[in-house]
Amino acid sequence: MARTGVFGAMTKEHRDQLMSLAREVSFETGERIFEEGGSADRFWIIHTGTVTLDLRVPGRRAAVIETLGAGRLLGWSWLVPPHQWHLGAEAASPVRAYEFDAATVRGMCAEDPGLDHELCTYVTGVLARRLRSARVRLLDLYAPHGAGDVP
Secondary structure, three states, rough: OOOOOOHHHOHHHHHHHHHOEEEEEEEEOOOOEEOOOOOOOOOEEEEEEEEEEEEEOOOHHHHHEEEEOOEEEEOHHHHHOOOOOOEEEEOOOEEEEEEEEHHHHHHHHOOHHHHHHHHHHHHHHHHHHHHHHHHHHHHHHHHHOOOOOOO
């Protein structure tokens, strides 16, 4: 796999360590991968296809916050207690991905501070981008026109 996304943020040694735990999985178009509020016991790195992240909106259809493609990390809640999904995810097209057991990766991070630092730094950036995407999307849906414009 190309050195983009999380792989681009890691040393070769840490990429190899992480990939030694990978399990290849696939999801069909429309398949729910996880639900907001569920147990975040794994995460994925998308190999091919696209996944939409959504947020439940009471009385409305779930709002799509972001669409992720190849090389992108799917799921960050596995790293942050209480390890529950903050968003939902659905395959927008056929998806192939590398799946990782969260507890195993957290254990590996506890033993290797370098790996822990690389993953935490990367996941923090992902979290910041997703929060911004959620904010912009929700402003688009609910704020008066122009309220979310950046000066």
